Amino acid sequence: MWLPDPVRQPAAAILEAAGARGISEQVSTTPILRLESLHRAFGAVVALDGVSLEIGRGEVFGIIGRSGAGKSTLIRTINALEKIDSGRVVVDGEDLTLLNEAGLNRVRRKIGMIFQHFNLLAMKTVFENVELPLKLAGQDRLSRAQRVERLLELVGLRDKAGTYPSKLSGGQKQRVGIARALASGPSLLLSDEATSALDPETTLSILRLLKDLKETLGVTIVLITHEMSVIREICDRVAVLDHGRIVEQGTVWQVFGHPRTDLARRLLRNVRPPLPQSLQREISPHPIPAGRTLLRIGSMEHDQYGTVLARLTADPRWHARVVHAEVDQIAGHPVGTLTFSVAYRGEPALQELLAAIASESGEIEVLGHVNG
Amino acid sequence: MSMDDLGLFATALGETAVMVGASGALSLALGLPLGLLLVITDNEGVRPHPAVNRALGAIVNAFRSTPFIILLVALIPFTRFVVGTSIGTTAAIVPLTIAATPYYARVAEMSLREVDRGLIEALRSMGATRFQIVREALVPEALPGLVSGFTVTLVTLIGASAMAGAVGAGGLGDLAIRYGYQRFETGIMAGVILILIVIVTGIQVVGDQIARRLNRRH
Numbered sequence: 001m002w003l004p005d006p007v008r009q010p011a012a013a014i015l016e017a018a019g020a021r022g023i024s025e026q027v028s029t030t031p032i033l034r035l036e037s038l039h040r041a042f043g044a045v046v047a048l049d050g051v052s053l054e055i056g057r058g059e060v061f062g063i064i065g066r067s068g069a070g071k072s073t074l075i076r077t078i079n080a081l082e083k084i085d086s087g088r089v090v091v092d093g094e095d096l097t098l099l100n101e102a103g104l105n106r107v108r109r110k111i112g113m114i115f116q117h118f119n120l121l122a123m124k125t126v127f128e129n130v131e132l133p134l135k136l137a138g139q140d141r142l143s144r145a146q147r148v149e150r151l152l153e154l155v156g157l158r159d160k161a162g163t164y165p166s167k168l169s170g171g172q173k174q175r176v177g178i179a180r181a182l183a184s185g186p187s188l189l190l191s192d193e194a195t196s197a198l199d200p201e202t203t204l205s206i207l208r209l210l211k212d213l214k215e216t217l218g219v220t221i222v223l224i225t226h227e228m229s230v231i232r233e234i235c236d237r238v239a240v241l242d243h244g245r246i247v248e249q250g251t252v253w254q255v256f257g258h259p260r261t262d263l264a265r266r267l268l269r270n271v272r273p274p275l276p277q278s279l280q281r282e283i284s285p286h287p288i289p290a291g292r293t294l295l296r297i298g299s300m301e302h303d304q305y306g307t308v309l310a311r312l313t314a315d316p317r318w319h320a321r322v323v324h325a326e327v328d329q330i331a332g333h334p335v336g337t338l339t340f341s342v343a344y345r346g347e348p349a350l351q352e353l354l355a356a357i358a359s360e361s362g363e364i365e366v367l368g369h370v371n372g
Numbered sequence: 373m374s375m376d377d378l379g380l381f382a383t384a385l386g387e388t389a390v391m392v393g394a395s396g397a398l399s400l401a402l403g404l405p406l407g408l409l410l411v412i413t414d415n416e417g418v419r420p421h422p423a424v425n426r427a428l429g430a431i432v433n434a435f436r437s438t439p440f441i442i443l444l445v446a447l448i449p450f451t452r453f454v455v456g457t458s459i460g461t462t463a464a465i466v467p468l469t470i471a472a473t474p475y476y477a478r479v480a481e482m483s484l485r486e487v488d489r490g491l492i493e494a495l496r497s498m499g500a501t502r503f504q505i506v507r508e509a510l511v512p513e514a515l516p517g518l519v520s521g522f523t524v525t526l527v528t529l530i531g532a533s534a535m536a537g538a539v540g541a542g543g544l545g546d547l548a549i550r551y552g553y554q555r556f557e558t559g560i561m562a563g564v565i566l567i568l569i570v571i572v573t574g575i576q577v578v579g580d581q582i583a584r585r586l587n588r589r590h
Contacts, residue, residue: 108499
């Protein structure tokens with residue numbers, strides 16, 4: 001697999017030995033998190049405009065949106081780092097709006113958080129950083145040391161205990177951040193753009209670590225991101241946030257397969273395979289007589305491939321050619337993309353074809369026109 | 373230079389050391405909490421309190437804007453109240469401390485303000501109390517800056533202590549004025565300047581060393 005050998009030990013076993021409560025075992029139907037019509041404004045700027053969400057135990061829930069959509073504010077209301085003007089935040093059955101500072105601190109100790117810029121203490125070693133939540137909670141030195149050792153093992157940084165964060169790479173820093181967030185055995189992990197400062201390869205390894213932790217520890221993960229690829233990699237469900245409102249919500253494969261809003265479609269564009277360079281150069285937004293039209297079906301159930309291809313080849317006038325085809329696994333569901341070109345036979349004929357395909361396989365877009 | 377002269381230097385050096393040492397320790401003990409309060413009660417602080425923040429800021433500014441030589445004289449009644457006399461080395465410690473405390477408070481405030489807000493947020497997310505945030509993040513993360521700031525404060529104190537001769541506190545500055553200037557003993561004047569250069573350089577080098585060794589950011 002993807003981690004060095006020592007890390008491949010079952011995480012749950014490692015942490016149970018350290019005295020963690022078996023969070024994954026307390027299966028319950030009550031949601032771990034319920035947000036009820038949250039409102040928050042900063043002066044005239046409305047950051048949250050009636051957000052309601054319910055997140056179940058063991059889920060990986062993604063919240064995506066552009067910068068300024070209110071993502072950061074939203075995730076900070078979950079551990080009450082950010083106040084709300086009205087609404088309710090219910091974590092594990094407890095209404096945060098009814099708690100005083102001491103009560104909030106008690107709840108915060110059950111919620112881990114990781115950050116875009118890691119937020120590690122520069123003057124503390126890796127060990128001391130991970131130990132900190134346990135120290136704050138008043139655990140004794142010996143049990144702290146045992147647990148930190150296991151946490152570092154879990155994230156593959158056992159040999160870095162005495163190192164200071166400035167000597168670590170970005171990916172290693174985030175692993176320390178994750179170990180620290182998990183130190184107090186939280187049932188909920190909040191991730192605030194945790195991979196946005198990392199290169200694609202490191203991003204992938206961090207996301208896989210999170211996925212692994214979710215599976216072995218049963219921790220619920222709520223993450224915010226502006227990258228659809230992050231959602232695709234680990235989320236079960238996704239909500240699209242725009243101007244402080246949730247404009248779209250559903251399982252990841254549903255939203256990827258049938259995005260209902262323009263915003264979701266735009267966000268999805270970046271995770272689609274790019275066109276070959278040669279095509280990108282000569283593509284034109286205007287129809288070319290006797291040329292060809294490039295079309296893309298963004299995402300479809302992969303058994304629709306047959307239907308679409310059959311339709312295209314049944315009518316030889318189209319001279320259909322496949323440019324790119326791919327079936328991707330999104331949250332365990334095969335979702336296909338198909339890029340192809342057809343002979344341009346005038347606008348009415350093209351519209352007719354688009355309508356026919358759209359009725360069968362959902363979303364189709366015209367990428368542009370090229371010379372025959 | 374005679375044995376008498378050496379004795380003069382030794383006495384003066386001892387007096388300066390007592391004045392700077394005592395007022396340095398006191399201004400650290402009083403200035404650091406004051407600097408912390410300024411940061412904590414700030415609008416963006418851990419425990420915002422605009423009224424307290426403004427009041428503390430005003431007091432600090434008032435003392436910082438009074439030249440030391442004036443402060444020295446103006447504080448005579450207060451000094452007499454605190455130590456029973458307004459003359460001598462011990463008496464000079466009072467105005468020196470009162471001048472250096474707001475100075476170090478500002479210097480400490482600057483270092484504390486530079487602690488990344490993300491760290492404070494991380495601590496809050498762990499359920500840290502305000503006291504824990506100060507103890508585990510604010511002070512340790514600002515430590516190299518706090519040490520550098522204290523070094524600067526000590527050097528400033530050495531300069532200020534030279535004026536304390538005006539209230540009969542003795543010290544190296546007093547020696548230079550009375551013997552070097554008023555009696556035209558150029559050798560003593562040169563000796564004092566040399567000793568001051570050595571002391572200030574020494575303090576600066578040691579302070580920089582400690583700050584560098586404490587800093588884990590590189």
